[in-house]
Amino acid sequence: MPTNVYDPPALDKGTLRIIPIGGLGEIGRNMTYFEINGKILIVDCGVLFPEEHQPGVDLILPDFGPIKDRLDDVVGVMLTHGHEDHIGAVPYLLRLRNDIPLIGSGLTLALVEAKLKEHRIKPYSLTVKEGQKEQLGPFDLEFVAVNHSIPDALAVAIKTEAGTVLATGDFKMDQLPLDGRLTDLREFARLGKEGVDLFLVDSTNADVPGFTPLEASIGPVLDQVIARAPRRVIVASFSSHVHRVQQVLDAAHANGRRVAFLGRSMVRNMTIAADLGYLKVPDGVLVEYKKAKDIPDDKIVYMSTGSQGEPMAVLSRMANMDHAIEVGEGDTVILASSQIPGNENAIYRVIDGLTKLGANVVHKGNAKVHVSGHAAAGELLYCYNIIQPRNVLPVHGEYRHLVANAKLAIDTGVPEENTFLAEDGTVMDMRDGHVEVVGQLDIGFVYVDGSSVGEITDADLKDRRILGEEGFISIIVVVEAQTGKVIVGPEIHAKGFAEDDRVFDSVKPKIEQALADAARNGVRDSHALSQIVRRTVGRWVNTSYRRRPMIVPLVIEA
């Protein structure tokens, strides 16, 4: 949370206000706010996945606070690409106003629309292409092709009377991309010459020295592994990574194998990608999962989800022998994917489970079967030198990534005072190519759990952490309202506390004593009596067990 919250001034006509609402200090829930002359443009609207200190949380949304009273002023949401951390919160935004126009490339919008369909929302959308220009109120948008780990990603130049902003979205600069669609440095050069006043740059890999290897370097490895595989091959990757899947299809085809897609999101996304022509399916290579079992083991490749060790996904279920495909001796499993920090233990549990079943498991730890989707430091230096922006705002990254990216900008000659280390909610105003921080909003985490959005507080999560670490002990006492005399109880129950309930026999007399003392002293208030019970049990459990479970006392008056 920001530490120094203060309100920005009213916005003058002709000044552009920029607020990163999400994605700074975190990898996820990317969302940036632009306002000029009373109109608002949003770039991206993604979700963040929870970490282990946010137990039970399904998703974390950007805090829509800064726009929730201004929804009618929003001229559109431009989506740079189709990853969850850039589009995942769109359904939640459209619940607030369902006719906000969405702007994005063909694949991006197809993925958003599939997602919105599940939420029963049909959006107003405008499909755009690189090279195209669109005007949305006071914003003139130009779209530039960028290369990423999903096809059809776009950077966007936002031209306003206050100056030009260029936002990369997520990108890298693969110089031999599978689809030939390069990050368009010639367009970056043109925009740079015309003058980029503020450059918003993907920071994810800014602290990785050198250059991200070619996506195409994975193909020969996949080919070799599949060629040598004696029986079935199961490849797991992200269900939106069309080019990775393309390489699996090609390697399977080259080795005379057919491919079946496994997992709901894999089937859905690849159907979309093939229909729109982003995935080139070699003739006859695909086979429906149901028919795949009739194909000999050495003629099939399963392309599945679950590369992050997600417990409910196909790969975990195979590792737990809870899937129709019974992995065994001679099978080969390839995790052609990254290991997102925090998922390592889950991923290794899956690898060990599959190994134990007899499979040969190939993963990024023992073979070159994954490359990142983000520009490393070397690539970012090219970008800065080609664009020569006046001001730089590193985005998309945890704090260390933003710092590393800022340093790269400064190394290429961007003045330090024009390089902004902001956080979610930092308010920046731009006019005549000059950018200034003018405020800091209080931006919170909005947790989704089940069907509830924004109800969970950090205090609830703290309770969950205590419950999860230590369990709880509940003590119920029914007292006579008039006299404070104990009628029923103390009844003591525990969950997750891990000792036999009989251990509580030794604390019951202490509770009875404490309540009797309280009654004698005229304490009648049930809250005060609860506190007495809590303290008595808390002291006992800490002394006897050196533990601090949650103590839940309930004194009921009858």
Next chain:
Amino acid sequence: MPTNVYDPPALDKGTLRIIPIGGLGEIGRNMTYFEINGKILIVDCGVLFPEEHQPGVDLILPDFGPIKDRLDDVVGVMLTHGHEDHIGAVPYLLRLRNDIPLIGSGLTLALVEAKLKEHRIKPYSLTVKEGQKEQLGPFDLEFVAVNHSIPDALAVAIKTEAGTVLATGDFKMDQLPLDGRLTDLREFARLGKEGVDLFLVDSTNADVPGFTPLEASIGPVLDQVIARAPRRVIVASFSSHVHRVQQVLDAAHANGRRVAFLGRSMVRNMTIAADLGYLKVPDGVLVEYKKAKDIPDDKIVYMSTGSQGEPMAVLSRMANMDHAIEVGEGDTVILASSQIPGNENAIYRVIDGLTKLGANVVHKGNAKVHVSGHAAAGELLYCYNIIQPRNVLPVHGEYRHLVANAKLAIDTGVPEENTFLAEDGTVMDMRDGHVEVVGQLDIGFVYVDGSSVGEITDADLKDRRILGEEGFISIIVVVEAQTGKVIVGPEIHAKGFAEDDRVFDSVKPKIEQALADAARNGVRDSHALSQIVRRTVGRWVNTSYRRRPMIVPLVIEA
């Protein structure tokens, strides 16, 4: 847990029985059992650190089941080196019989004794050196120097009338170690020539191709970073990594800086290491922490704990501004350590926190400031070729590591049928150089939480996971024993459920209705009534919130 548990036969005289009690299928709680002619030798007795699916657990011990009725037959515990995963469970074993002799090198025993002192146990111990031989009942032991990420590690050859076992302990083969103490391949060669019937080999890095880089390669990097640091330097590493600390001392000294140790275990271990001569402290380089603040910022290095992001350790507290040392602009923090899987998020939170405070954070992700302590595949191949063992038992590793290590053995010519992929509790008998699996014991996890040992069950941990993810809802109803009439309640309380308690107003009538129906049908049993309440609330919460908190119904008869 093993799937195919079966009892081994009675052990014949002259046959050696080997049981890996811990450390197979996991990195930690290493413990191996050897028995011949009625006597038992234990090698190592370590702890395992819990993963995120074992919440609230402090430590996991080996299951002492196989020896708990045979304690008087134990002739000794040989400890290969002083890491927690090899010595950490010794206090718990000595609680069962406190005069079991401990055998190990000088540093190993000093570290064990410091630990035992905290448990108020004074052990019977025998300090040994490489080259030394000792007889313990039917076991003739020979100790061989090995190189690891802690000094004074030993392999042990166990000679019996059934044949010779060689156990490496944890090791690597640094060819230019800081202390000049090589893994003694000449001794390995001699033992190999004499005949090693069973070789127990560290598997931790068996799936890492090539060779572990030299520990000495880190020194120049530390030197360079410290030389360029404008203000304070804080280095974090494992508190037992004497050679890493040595290099920090040397680099500090070379740059005219003094060093203060920070963190209880760092101070304790380095005092021991210096006293015993394992740590060579350059004259006048050390300064007490209390006096360090009087030293100019560009003349001090703090050597601290907390490299794994442990919340209570020095480094985390600095990142949270909860430590007397206020990290700021110009300070340099070096994490000269690995990232143990599962700790990444915690480590990166610390890195981000320190970066945000203005520090330059150097870690293994952006500089060569860490090397592993374990032999990689290339080194293991040397070992197998030098020793040419008859039988191999890969130990110390998760299943994928054991498989990778077995493959290396087979590649060097060990027959596949002589290469054993065992798990904790696998019983192997050896006679005349022939090894056979003869049983599989049921080996469980023994959880330590607070002061309780072995009380926590997997069911408790499952409860904790549910509580931690979803919280709980408790419903208390007091009914009249005779009539089943509700006297008090339903009182509903929730923790971690994350909605206002008022939401329960809508389910109360459902509960009352369900209980009234039950009363009408003559249901009086409070357990049956509890189940009715549980089902009613469970169905409501699942439909209304799509969540599954723990439902804790309590029907009390008054």
